Amino acid sequence: MIHQYDVIVIGGGIAGLYTALTTAQNNCRVAVISKVHVTRSHSVAAQGGIAASIGNEEEDHWEWHMYDTIKGSDYLADQDAVEALTKEAPNAIYTLEHLGVPFSRNQQGKIEQRRFGGHTKNYGQAPIKRACYVSDRTGRAIMDTLYDQCLQYDVTFYNEVFIQNLLFSFNHCCGAAGYDVATTTPHVFHSRVVVIATGGGGRIYKTTSNGFASTGDGFALALDALLPLEDMEFVQFHPTGIYGLGILVSEAARAEGGVLRNGLGERFMERYAPVLKDLAPRDIVSRAILKEISDGKGIEGKDFVHLDLRGIDKEQLNRKLPEISSFIRTYLGIDPSDSPIPVAPTCHYMMGGIPTDLQGHVLTDIVGSVLPGLYAVGECACVSVHGANRLGCNSLIDLVVFGRFAGMNIIREIKSKVLQPLPLQAESIVEAKINRLLESSGSECVPVLRESMQRVMTEQCSVFRSGQTLENALGEIRQLEKRCLNVGLTNKSCIFNYELQEMLELTNMLKVAEVIVFSALKRTESRGAHFRSDFPERNDEEWLKHTFVSESPMGLKESFKPVAISKFAPEMRRY
Amino acid sequence: MKVVFKIYRFNPKIDLEPHFDVFNVEVEPTDRILDCLNKIRWTMDSSLSFRMSCAHGICGSDGLTINGQAALACQKLVKDFDYSQEIVVEPLRYFDVVKDLIVDLEPFFKRIKSINAQRIPTALIVGDAEKERVQNLEERSEFDDALKCILCGCCYSACPVITEQDSDFVGPAAILRAHRYIFDSRTTDVTERLAVMQKPHGIWGCKSYYMCTVVCPKKIKVTQAILRTKKKIILEQQPKSE
Ligand SMILES: Cc1cc2nc3c(=O)[nH]c(=O)nc-3n(C[C@H](O)[C@H](O)[C@H](O)COP(=O)(O)OP(=O)(O)OC[C@H]3O[C@@H](n4cnc5c(N)ncnc54)[C@H](O)[C@@H]3O)c2cc1C
Ligand code: SF4
Ligand code: SF4
Ligand code: FES
Numbered sequence: 001m002i003h004q005y006d007v008i009v010i011g012g013g014i015a016g017l018y019t020a021l022t023t024a025q026n027n028c029r030v031a032v033i034s035k036v037h038v039t040r041s042h043s044v045a046a047q048g049g050i051a052a053s054i055g056n057e058e059e060d061h062w063e064w065h066m067y068d069t070i071k072g073s074d075y076l077a078d079q080d081a082v083e084a085l086t087k088e089a090p091n092a093i094y095t096l097e098h099l100g101v102p103f104s105r106n107q108q109g110k111i112e113q114r115r116f117g118g119h120t121k122n123y124g125q126a127p128i129k130r131a132c133y134v135s136d137r138t139g140r141a142i143m144d145t146l147y148d149q150c151l152q153y154d155v156t157f158y159n160e161v162f163i164q165n166l167l168f169s170f171n172h173c174c175g176a177a178g179y180d181v182a183t184t185t186p187h188v189f190h191s192r193v194v195v196i197a198t199g200g201g202g203r204i205y206k207t208t209s210n211g212f213a214s215t216g217d218g219f220a221l222a223l224d225a226l227l228p229l230e231d232m233e234f235v236q237f238h239p240t241g242i243y244g245l246g247i248l249v250s251e252a253a254r255a256e257g258g259v260l261r262n263g264l265g266e267r268f269m270e271r272y273a274p275v276l277k278d279l280a281p282r283d284i285v286s287r288a289i290l291k292e293i294s295d296g297k298g299i300e301g302k303d304f305v306h307l308d309l310r311g312i313d314k315e316q317l318n319r320k321l322p323e324i325s326s327f328i329r330t331y332l333g334i335d336p337s338d339s340p341i342p343v344a345p346t347c348h349y350m351m352g353g354i355p356t357d358l359q360g361h362v363l364t365d366i367v368g369s370v371l372p373g374l375y376a377v378g379e380c381a382c383v384s385v386h387g388a389n390r391l392g393c394n395s396l397i398d399l400v401v402f403g404r405f406a407g408m409n410i411i412r413e414i415k416s417k418v419l420q421p422l423p424l425q426a427e428s429i430v431e432a433k434i435n436r437l438l439e440s441s442g443s444e445c446v447p448v449l450r451e452s453m454q455r456v457m458t459e460q461c462s463v464f465r466s467g468q469t470l471e472n473a474l475g476e477i478r479q480l481e482k483r484c485l486n487v488g489l490t491n492k493s494c495i496f497n498y499e500l501q502e503m504l505e506l507t508n509m510l511k512v513a514e515v516i517v518f519s520a521l522k523r524t525e526s527r528g529a530h531f532r533s534d535f536p537e538r539n540d541e542e543w544l545k546h547t548f549v550s551e552s553p554m555g556l557k558e559s560f561k562p563v564a565i566s567k568f569a570p571e572m573r574r575y
Numbered sequence: 576m577k578v579v580f581k582i583y584r585f586n587p588k589i590d591l592e593p594h595f596d597v598f599n600v601e602v603e604p605t606d607r608i609l610d611c612l613n614k615i616r617w618t619m620d621s622s623l624s625f626r627m628s629c630a631h632g633i634c635g636s637d638g639l640t641i642n643g644q645a646a647l648a649c650q651k652l653v654k655d656f657d658y659s660q661e662i663v664v665e666p667l668r669y670f671d672v673v674k675d676l677i678v679d680l681e682p683f684f685k686r687i688k689s690i691n692a693q694r695i696p697t698a699l700i701v702g703d704a705e706k707e708r709v710q711n712l713e714e715r716s717e718f719d720d721a722l723k724c725i726l727c728g729c730c731y732s733a734c735p736v737i738t739e740q741d742s743d744f745v746g747p748a749a750i751l752r753a754h755r756y757i758f759d760s761r762t763t764d765v766t767e768r769l770a771v772m773q774k775p776h777g778i779w780g781c782k783s784y785y786m787c788t789v790v791c792p793k794k795i796k797v798t799q800a801i802l803r804t805k806k807k808i809i810l811e812q813q814p815k816s817e
Contacts, residue, residue, distance in 0.1 A: 213628055
């Protein structure tokens with residue numbers, strides 16, 4: 001089946017919906033394609049908030065937000081991009097409010113704000129209230145609003161359609177092809193503009209806060225098109241995942257007064273970050289937790305610590321963190337106002353991604369060449385505003401600001417864009433790929449291979465890594481890619497065949513995992529979320545640059561792009 | 576420990592009638608029902624189909640009928656049931672079954688869309704507001720409960736009106752969504768939205784059976800929201816004095 005649109009957006013999280021809405025408001029014919037029903041996109045899981053210096057609770061300035069973001073990024077973020085983000089952020093919040101987002105309000109009836117990790121006043125002096133939020137359902141509320149708005153602007157949704165590849169014609173992106181999960185029939189989307197908004201890839205790791213759909217498909221789409229990925233070695237581990245489950249307890253819990261404690265009951269973050277303490281950036285808190293654990297100071301010597309919310313007033317807990325309190329009761333059978341919560345770091349966010357410029361154009365190389373017709377927004381993109389470590393609440397604002405910039409730019413450019421001819425056989429390529437798998441009868445099975453990948457990545461390439469572990473990981477991941485060739489699917493059905501889907505996702509995840517490990521191996525320093533125990537120091541002289549990795553006939557190849565630095569020269573990072 | 580799961584199966588390509596398959600699964604009392612289903616699919620029968628995404632009760636993918644009650648598979652643990660007996664898992668009622676535990680939710684999402692008055696792009700946008708519009712805490716609390724809805728569809732499978740009396744009834748979650756906008760002090764087209772609610776198969780179909788409220792996995796007071804909306808319609812229709 002072939003569909004024609006002006007704009008297709010692959011992915012219906014907040015980034016995709018925002019770009020879709022912006023273009024649809026300006027009379028483009030827009031389709032959003034999502035492999036889960038759009039309202040199930042993982043943006044709905046965002047809890048804590050969205051950062052902007054609107055200063056409703058205390059004095060704030062976009063320059064402070066800019067400084068915090070850059071320092072948080074361990075100076076790897078491009079400062080022109082961070083400036084654009086933080087300057088536009090207040091506006092973006094007001095626009096969301098005008099669209100109908102039901103922000104929590106303060107006594108004055110204005111948008112209420114709270115503290116969040118790494119956000120400070122006056123260039124690092126003390127924590128600041130900068131996170132706007134909708135209790136602890138910020139993502140859900142923004143998604144619902146954008147979904148309703150998109151419906152009113154006649155955005156067409158293709159739900160449960162799984163995109164397999166991008167389509168090109170004369171070096172111009174002209175669509176994408178995939179299949180309908182319900183029937184396994186191929187669908188081809190022919191468009192003037194393609195936007196990738198496929199979110200993150202936390203499922204590459206064993207323990208993650210990400211949903212089942214976060215399998216890094218967008219990264220793989222880019223790699224398959226021989227496009228580079230930027231800074232993939234920087235994978236964020238959120239310090240407070242529920243132990244064993246990985247489900248996130250937002251930083252908002254610490255912002256509202258929760259503290260971390262080790263097995264001795266000690267508030268250990270005071271030792272690691274004397275000023276911001278529990279609200280230090282995530283890379284620092286995650287390493288601190290693992291350090292406590294490896295020093296034998298986990299709870300009862302085990303591999304977790306406690307997040308203690310008992311100091312928060314019960315009424316506040318119910319008003320500001322209702323969702324979290326309720327799932328802790330459900331899954332752990334404890335009441336967070338009576339008992340501390342067992343937590344450990346959980347894979348949370350990909351700082352790296354498909355390189356783009358400020359307008360969302362996908363870049364094909366380190367000098368900034370643009371691929372006509374192709375855009376990327378959201379977690380799958382890398383502008384780069386998060387550098388080596390993202391601050392909490394900076395993802396949602398990134399989705400909204402750059403989702404809108406991309407949308408505005410598409411509106412401007414689309415007038416001059418004609419529909420390029422579709423490549424031949426767009427449909428049959430997908431069909432062949434599916435049929436090959438449905439007919440496969442090898443001895444390997446998907447869940448086993450996936451678990452092996454998750455184990456390798458968790459053991460060898462997470463919060464701490466070294467040349468040795470990375471070499472091991474690279475070998476093992478490549479081995480797993482080979483074993484995938486010998487997979488045998490036992491489910492031959494064409495109706496909601498999730499074994500087939502999970503196999504395709506696994507192939508994508510392995511490609512991305514290989515790039516993560518490869519990039520991490522190249523970077524012989526420690527910066528932000530990338531900590532090499534064999535190179536424990538940051539090395540600005542050699543490594544103040546972005547890693548670009550792409551596929552080539554000779555395997556993966558790397559190149560490097562200098563960081564854009566304007567207002568803030570790199571300094572020691574202390575909190 | 577071993578727990579017996581009795582699971583509804585239906586593949587329209589091969590089966591004339593649905594049937595149940597029984598699986599004896601090694602699980603922990605603290606496992607989510609979703610974990611158990613995954614265990615079955617990953618280690619026992621790869622052809623079992625069901626939806627999931629977030630695995631912690633926020634995306635609304637996995638509304639199922641578990642031991643006769645609509646619930647989210649990711650929000651129920653094995654120990655929430657008497658697991659010395661078999662645990663029966665079926666698709667959500669009312670909706671058409673597409674395969675195994677997967678139902679066609681199109682009729683549900685159509686209704687969610689239907690509550691928007693028409694194409695009213697500027698419904699919530701106040702053109703000249705430079706900053707946010709002010710909304711005091713009391714105004715904000717008017718619709719807070721409705722914001723918890725995750726569009727899972729459990730309430731439809733439980734509502735006696737839609738399942739037994741009027742299958743075209745707009746249904747609880749759609750009215751709740753309408754309520755969310757109608758009670759938001761910022762909404763500028765309340766009258767139009769109230770009018771939409773009064774269309775045939777609209778809000779007056781609700782007979783206050785409270786079943787939606789009973790099953791809602793987010794513990795939303797759905798019936799109360801519906802009643803408040805009804806009351807608002809009646810009050811608006813009173814001729815205004817002067
Ligand atoms: C638990 C949790 C809490 C968080 N809390 C916060 C917070 O408080 N503040 C903050 O700023 N950030 C937060 N984050 C981060 C932030 O929520 C995410 O980075 C962000 O939501 C990603 O949005 P997205 O639009 O890029 O992608 P997603 O919302 O992940 O959406 C991806 C979309 O792409 C689709 N898709 C993917 N692959 C394909 C394919 N091959 N074919 C078709 N469709 C495809 C999916 O179906 C989905 O629609 C949180 C993250 C998590 C996991
Ligand atoms: S209260 Fe109304 S909507 Fe809810 S179950 Fe009863 S009849 Fe259905
Ligand atoms: S009202 Fe409750 S049961 Fe109904 S769709 Fe919303 S969350 Fe689900
Ligand atoms: S999987 Fe998201 S609600 Fe259960």
